[in-house]
Amino acid sequence: MKEGPDIALIGSLIGDPARANMLTALMGGRALTATELATHAGITLQTASSHLSKLEAGGLLSQRKQGRHRYFQLAEDExxxxxxxxxxxxxxxxxxxxxxxxxxxxxxxxxxxxxxxxxxxxxxxxxxxxxxxxxxxxxxxxxxxxxxxxxxxxxxxxxxxxxxxxxxxxxxxxxxxxxxxxxxxxxxxxxxxxxxxxxxxxxxxxxxxxxxxxxxxxxxxxxxxx
Structure with a gap:
């Protein structure tokens, strides 16, 4: 097994076109809902939810709740x-x-x-x-x-x-x-x-x-x- 940071994992998270579109949309600095991100990515809400879970698990996104809504944003400046x-x-x-x-x-x-x-x-x-x-x-x-x-x-x-x-x-x-x-x-x-x-x-x-x-x-x- 090779040692060191797993850049392949980060690459796979960003490399999917739908996920790349959602990440790019969040470069505007605004937190967006899953529905809004699904629209940016051109995919269904169900598919978007799966992608968002992967991005959050990989440390690229964070979310916050406001009332019944969940908003996603880039996890940090880096x-x-x-x-x-x-x-x-x-x-x-x-x-x-x-x-x-x-x-x-x-x-x-x-x-x-x-x-x-x-x-x-x-x-x-x-x-x-x-x-x-x-x-x-x-x-x-x-x-x-x-x-x-x-x-x-x-x-x-x-x-x-x-x-x-x-x-x-x-x-x-x-x-x-x-x-x-x-x-x-x-x-x-x-x-x-x-x-x-x-x-x-x-x-x-x-x-x-x-x-x-x-x-x-x-x-x-x-x-x-x-």
Whole structure:
């Protein structure tokens, strides 16, 4: 028997087309019901329930109950990061499941990657924070600098709350459309929440795309110059 992590098991869980479609649907960061996930996967509810049980047993999904309904979501940040990296690898090899459609430009410009901003805007934000020395890179580690801490607190983000979280404050995530890094971690999530709460951006219905308003575009460019 071979020893070490069982990547074949993870591969088999993700490799089924129906399960892959359900996982991709959950990359939007919203918890969905089994019925909604069955629709995304194009399968019956009974079949979806079987797939969801396997994904939950494999540690890729978790569920929560609200009244009579059960909602499914990605188990943790690492699952979203893994899926985004796989999407980037597939895209770099030309392994696309469909022809490009009208939604692709919007997704490539700005979209939700589980709980943070991805696409061109996500990469621009990360690059700007690095260039302005708000974030420093040491090997594979990222950290907010004192200037960065002051800046996010000036924006209304509670840095002390980010520090209390068990999740990393800053981490990189490989962007599947840009093939470069964008900002993940609790700071990445807090910044996306900030943009939406301020009315600078909103999520498109039934899509991972994020649409910035004219004022939002201006504010974003001032905060994160290229």
């Amino acid at each position: 699952v979203g990061l893994m899926l985004e990296n796989l999407m980037g690898f597939a895209a770099s090899r030309g392994m696309n499941r469909h022809r490009r459609g009208p939604k692709d430009p919007a997704l490539r410009k700005a979209r939700v990657c589980y709980n943070h901003l991805a696409g061109d805007y996500g990469v621009r934000m990360y690059d700007s924070l690095i260039a302005e020395k708000q974030i420093e890179v040491t090997g594979d580690d990222l950290a907010l600098t004192p200037d960065g801490q002051n800046r996010i607190e000036a924006l209304g983000i509670d840095y002390s709350a980010l520090k209390k979280s068990r999740r990393p404050i800053c981490r990189t995530c490989l962007d599947w459309s840009e093939r470069r890094s964008h900002l993940a971690g609790s700071l990445g999530e807090a910044l996306l929440t900030l943009f939406i709460d301020k009315g600078w951006a909103k999520r498109e219905a039934n899509s991972r795309a994020i649409r910035f308003t004219a004022n939002g575009e201006k504010a974003f460019s001032e905060l994160f110059p290229q």
